[in-house]
Amino acid sequence: MTHTHPRHAHVPASGPTPESAALGDQAEILDLDAEVLAEHIAEIIGWLPLASAPREIVDLGCGTGTGTFALLDHFPGARVVAVDSSAEHLHRLRAKARAQGAEGRVRTVEADLDAADWPALGAPDLVWASASMHHMARPERALRTVHELLAPGALFAVVELAGFPRFLPADAPEDRPGLEERCHAASDRLHAEHVPHRGADWGPLLAAAGFAVEGERTVAVDIEGAGDATVGRYALGSLRRLRLGIDGVLPPEDLAALDRLLDTEGPQSILLRADLTVRTERTVWAARRTG
Structure with missing residues (x-):
């Protein structure tokens, strides 16, 4: 599962702070989310109404790379700009890219997506935002920024969870x-x-930002864990x-x-x-x- 996160403090030599320990726990959960739900993430990517395989992708609130690497696997000719506010999560993502021999296909950008001005993110054919939009204080502004970022005909995919998983x-x-x-x-x-935006219906919000909503789909997850x-x-x-x-x-x-x-x-x-x-x-x- 991917997110935007607050910035974290430097970890002193004497040991980790509670905040950094919690961030490490969250990173592990994101990695496990990617492993456990890989089939469902691939199903969602495969459903996207794309006229052709995208070459340039932006992953907003990428976390440790759940969406980034799923997108790279699905679109072998693509490159991904992975954006998150956590330097630690981006460090972990870069290490994974090196381990997979994909470092040439990934560029990481540390940024606060609640800021009025975003850094340059290229000219993407696809913007992917999984479990990140609801964290934003002003998602309407972020949606308008994505609209300005995309070229006419390009696609924006917003993926949200129905709360935390049950076990x-x-x-x-x-x-x-x-x-x-x-x-x-x-x-x-x-x-x-x-x-307050967790569980929101993003269709009307996307339309208000100038997008044409071409599809909505809910994927049920029920994985036997015995x-x-x-x-x-x-x-x-x-x-x-x-x-x-x-x-x-x-x-x-x-x-x-x-x-x-x-x-x-x-x-x-x-x-x-x-x-x-x-x-x-x-x-x-x-x-x-x-x-």
Whole structure:
């Protein structure tokens, strides 16, 4: 999964700060998201109404490169400008590009997409923004900027998740059934205040910015995770981040039950469960600049 992120502090020689540790955890989740959901991301890219394979692509809010490398794989003749506000995530993306022999096809740009002026991003045939637009304080301005960036006929793909993925069955854990849904409900209430554009219908917003919306599609994700260590790590990392945001919001009994799931050394560790699935939805809007 890709994002825009706040800038982070320098890590002192004495050890990582809590902020840098959290950023590292987020980077790991983004990498796991790319691995677990690779088939669904490829399906979305393959659905895009492109008249021809793009040569120049911009990935807005690229994170550690989930979309960047999926796009490079799907369009072997393309180059990608990967844009994010996290220098650490861009460093990780460049390391992946070197490891894959793709460094000549990727240019990274550190930028705040909430800024009024963006750096030069070339003349893309396709702009891809996955799980990044809802983080912006003024997405309407960003949409207009993308419209100005694209040439007539070029495509803008906005991909958004329907919240955080779910992993546990409804009756889990046994001592606090329904725990995961209560955690998500608490998180959704907080996000409604601080990230008001999450869950938005981007079709009307794209049309208001001058785009012609040519398609909208929702892809359901339901991946069986029994015996899959990657899904276990993905669930662990995702619920850890969820736990950070809801501390003090849920009843102590729920927080204690969540902590037991997150205790990798304990008998109730989520890594020991054989009933995990990855359940979420991704919606993509394909919008074209017509003039």
